[in-house]
Amino acid sequence: MLLRRCAGKVVPFLFRNISTTIRLSAEDLFVHRDSSDNNAQTPFEFTEPNMARIAALVQNYPAGAQRSVLGAALDIVQRQIGWVPISAMHKVAEILSIPRVRVYEWATFYTMVKRRFRGKYHVKVCITTPCMIRGSDIILRAAEEATCCSVGGLSPDKMFGVDTVECQGACVNAPMFVVDDDYYEDVNVCDVYNIIKAIKAGQIPPIGPQ
Ligand code: FES
Structure with a gap:
């Protein structure tokens, strides 16, 4: 057990600042909890x-x-x-x-299965190693700020949902993020703001390497 000195006493070290990585709500990946809009009685029929x-x-x-x-x-x-x-x-x-x-x-x-409503546009930022060493943490912050949406949440107008994902198979053009089915690769912070701004304006920004 790690110990530390506090007010002259030796006490257990309860909080270790090992990493500044944000909390990613990983439980969402594998746990279902009934809610008012997602339960066994939620109406659904295929067209x-x-x-x-x-x-x-x-x-x-x-x-x-x-x-x-x-x-x-x-x-x-x-x-x-x-x-x-x-x-x-x-x-x-x-x-x-x-x-x-x-x-x-x-x-x-599979993280491509959205088990809750993730906004009209689902923004997924890759945080696996190649993207991470190319600055995915900054890209994620930019995506959150541009969409007014914290990771795991929805923007106030429900237009965007932001999530982190593992490798999307575009490592050669890291860092990258995805909006629904569209890949935006080799992005910098300005690209993120411009792409989200274009989507807000109803446009479809050019996909692929930026
Ligand atoms: S690590 Fe990001 S696309 Fe592969």
Whole structure:
């Protein structure tokens, strides 16, 4: 046990300043807690076109291997309503005839599954090593400031949600961040402000290396 001297006494060292890394609310990645808008009774039904898409995808796999469509089905949920409530996971399990836990496993492993509403535009800043050594902490702060949104939260107008993510496979152009499906690579602080400003103005900034 580490000890320190306090007012002349030796006491346990309870607070160690090992790192200044911000708290990332990692529990969000794997824990579901029922809320008023995300519980087993939250209304969710696939639209007819989306049901047809899932049925077509199932045909791509051998009989009995319909679980292979799981990732695509969750992606379809997300594109239909913007995020994936637990009731939609249950619907996917029902349609694919697989245990609910298989859907939970998938949805809690992959960070691209938004298990709560993350704003109209979901800003994801990569903080894995190559991006980190190229200044992802500064990029993250700029993203928070430009969107008026703390990591893990929503902006007051619910336009943006900001999260940290692990490697997005664009390390060669680190640091980078993602807005929904669009990659913005090799960014500096000014790029972050300009990209968010353009999105606020209803524009789609040029994607890729900046
Ligand atoms: S570490 Fe950021 S994209 Fe790979």
